[in-house]
Amino acid sequence: MAVFATSVLCLGVQRCLRTLRPTALAAGVSVVFLxxxxxxxxxxxxxWSARQMVVMYSFTWVGFTIxxxxxxxxLREHLEAERRQPGSEAPAVPARYVFFMVMTVSLTLLLAYALAA
Known part of the structure; x- marks a missing residue:
């Protein structure tokens, strides 16, 4: 499960940013978190036990990626603008995107808790 979650996260980072360095960084950070x-x-x-923590790790990363x-x-547009002109103004992330991320991570954590109990 942990390998699958890390793979999903790295695939999401690769598809979003389309560069190798952030993908490698995400993989490294994921392994350290695990x-x-x-x-x-x-x-x-x-x-929680170590097994329950692995379940929570896996579901958290999948929820974060979703x-x-x-x-x-x-995010891709912001990085392109920053690459073209360093120090440029970053576009604000709409509140609905933040809300969606918080809800998906929360729901996957609740599901992980139910499965790990």
Whole structure:
């Protein structure tokens, strides 16, 4: 599940940004998050086990990737404008995109909690 979630995240980053560096960065950050979450679960620092933390990790990244789909074009346009003219004004992310991302991550976390319990 964790490999699938990381792959979905990296595919989403690659499709949105179309460059290798952010995709590699997303993969690296994902692996670090997974290691930290499972270590916290294994040590008992959180009320969930390491297996439950892997489920939560997987569902969080899938929810994040799904939530980022509507704002992908806006992010790509912002990066293109920044590349052409550094220091240019960034377009604001509409509140509906932020709300959609928060809702998808929240719903996938609730589903992960139900499945991991």
């Amino acid at each position: 290691l930290v979450m499972t270590a916290l679960g294994g040590l008992g620092a959180v009320p 939530g980022a789909i509507p704002s992908g074009r806006l």
